[in-house]
Amino acid sequence: MDKIWIFRTDDGGGLYYFLAQVNNATSTYTDSTVDSGLNDDIVAPLNPLNAPPPTGANLVCFWSGRLWVAVKNILYFAMGPDCTTGVGEEAFIASNQFKLPLNVTGFGSHMYGRYIDLQSAKKDAQVASLTQTVEQDKQSVASLASQAAQEQSTYQATLTAMQAQNAQLAQTIAQESAALSKVQAVDKTLPLPQLGQRMETLVPDAKGGVTATATGLALNDAASRGVVSQLEEVPVLKDQLSQETQTAANNADMLTKAQTTNTACQSEVAGLNKSLTDQQAHEAAVVAADKVKIKKAWRSGFKWGAITTAVGGIAIKLFTAGAL
Amino acid sequence: MPIQRNLEAGGNFYVNRWLTGLYNQRSPLFVPLSAMGLQLIQRMDALWSGLNMEISSVNTLIRRPAFTRFCSAQFGSSDYPLNYYSFQNTSGTIYPMVDTPTKLYQFSTSAITSVYTKGTTARSSMQRVGDWLYVCDGTNLKKWNGTTVENWGIQPPVSAPSLSFGSGALSPTSGYTYVYCYVNSTTGHVSQASPLSANTGALTSQNITVSYAASSELKWTRFGYLEPMMVADCITS
Numbered sequence: 367m368d369k370i371w372i373f374r375t376d377d378g379g380g381l382y383y384f385l386a387q388v389n390n391a392t393s394t395y396t397d398s399t400v401d402s403g404l405n406d407d408i409v410a411p412l413n414p415l416n417a418p419p420p421t422g423a424n425l426v427c428f429w430s431g432r433l434w435v436a437v438k439n440i441l442y443f444a445m446g447p448d449c450t451t452g453v454g455e456e457a458f459i460a461s462n463q464f465k466l467p468l469n470v471t472g473f474g475s476h477m478y479g480r481y482i483d484l485q486s487a488k489k490d491a492q493v494a495s496l497t498q499t500v501e502q503d504k505q506s507v508a509s510l511a512s513q514a515a516q517e518q519s520t521y522q523a524t525l526t527a528m529q530a531q532n533a534q535l536a537q538t539i540a541q542e543s544a545a546l547s548k549v550q551a552v553d554k555t556l557p558l559p560q561l562g563q564r565m566e567t568l569v570p571d572a573k574g575g576v577t578a579t580a581t582g583l584a585l586n587d588a589a590s591r592g593v594v595s596q597l598e599e600v601p602v603l604k605d606q607l608s609q610e611t612q613t614a615a616n617n618a619d620m621l622t623k624a625q626t627t628n629t630a631c632q633s634e635v636a637g638l639n640k641s642l643t644d645q646q647a648h649e650a651a652v653v654a655a656d657k658v659k660i661k662k663a664w665r666s667g668f669k670w671g672a673i674t675t676a677v678g679g680i681a682i683k684l685f686t687a688g689a690l
Numbered sequence: 691m692p693i694q695r696n697l698e699a700g701g702n703f704y705v706n707r708w709l710t711g712l713y714n715q716r717s718p719l720f721v722p723l724s725a726m727g728l729q730l731i732q733r734m735d736a737l738w739s740g741l742n743m744e745i746s747s748v749n750t751l752i753r754r755p756a757f758t759r760f761c762s763a764q765f766g767s768s769d770y771p772l773n774y775y776s777f778q779n780t781s782g783t784i785y786p787m788v789d790t791p792t793k794l795y796q797f798s799t800s801a802i803t804s805v806y807t808k809g810t811t812a813r814s815s816m817q818r819v820g821d822w823l824y825v826c827d828g829t830n831l832k833k834w835n836g837t838t839v840e841n842w843g844i845q846p847p848v849s850a851p852s853l854s855f856g857s858g859a860l861s862p863t864s865g866y867t868y869v870y871c872y873v874n875s876t877t878g879h880v881s882q883a884s885p886l887s888a889n890t891g892a893l894t895s896q897n898i899t900v901s902y903a904a905s906s907e908l909k910w911t912r913f914g915y916l917e918p919m920m921v922a923d924c925i926t927s
Contacts, residue, residue: 397899413882419843
């Protein structure tokens, strides 16, 4: 570049007017120009105006007063007549672009290209509408997934706490079983007087009714009934313990099944997401196919329309001339 | 030659210029035919995939300038044609162009002249607007007017101008703000403006010295040189 243009606002103004042109080799300019000396016919092209063409542009054509270039699947158009300072063909705006579903491989001249573009725009609007619907569905599914994840988290916390409690209980049971075995072993060799005392400790109703003799322990009436009463409880307690154990096992089974259901729900949510994505792709493919059909139909219609017009015109002229 | 079907001597009903439209995959040697009953009708000359036509500045289709039938000059050993293009500037001069893996050339019946060295083997795409030919190939962005090669577009300044003050004549009550742009005086193009400077604020009897960064982007200037070209490569219809 060989020149630099310097722009300045009026005092307190917001537009940047041409102030001076200097050579590109310089690095400073001293401004002593009053506001009336600014050239307000030339306004600085502030960002995003007058950007250079996009990097990687590899196709170019001129249409509708603008240069168009393509970078892969993005079609850019220059500012053209919108450019007030500089050359319209060299000035671009990053947002002046159309993103296409496929890479652009060439441009062709077409007298009714604008018509086809309008048809494409309608289809694009349909795609946008469908996309919005799918996005809303996706949000709903995402909300469900979030809810399910929260439930899973709560369940997991409860499960962990219960498992810890169960482990503690199992440890206590093991300790008690060991203590029982130990006491039973001692009881086997205990002298009869101490055995009698032990019985009175275990069966409060037998207190004072147990007497050690040379052949064994003698129980009076109250002690005998107390011991029998306590022994009656043992099979019942065993049965109750068995039933409680079964209840606990059932609870554990229910927990496992709840976890399986939760996992299935999560899989279902993932499936719904995939289904929505597939639907979106399907709709886009249908729209693309429709566009191709429209183009083909237009070409066919144009051909036969031209023929019909020509034939009709001949017929009218012949009729007017009295030949028909 | 295509038939001009003037259906009435007075010309009231007249098939206009290029209404045959676009025909892909057609022979460049014959115009399209249509069947009307037992008659074959030779259509008006059709767009030949855009190769023989271009759109004018008023959006009408006009015939693109053709090429010289033969060029006696030769390409270099590593060059071969990738693309052809021809354009006519507003003074009426026609420029046949040929793109190769190494250079973009202008050619005539007897000479081939390099416009610039590409630095990529990709195919160039060309488009005339006014007196300038715009060329891009994914790497280079150039414009050429038959004499001078220039960059297409200008990289804008990235730093804001800085300000200093000395005794002078300016007394703004609210203050000034500055920007600057790079300009190519040959093409008349102006780059995007730099970021905004700081506001000067209120001043009394001061001059303002604006400091800026000069562009490191050089102006291109091309002086053509002749190169040999293979005869067989250059024959065009």
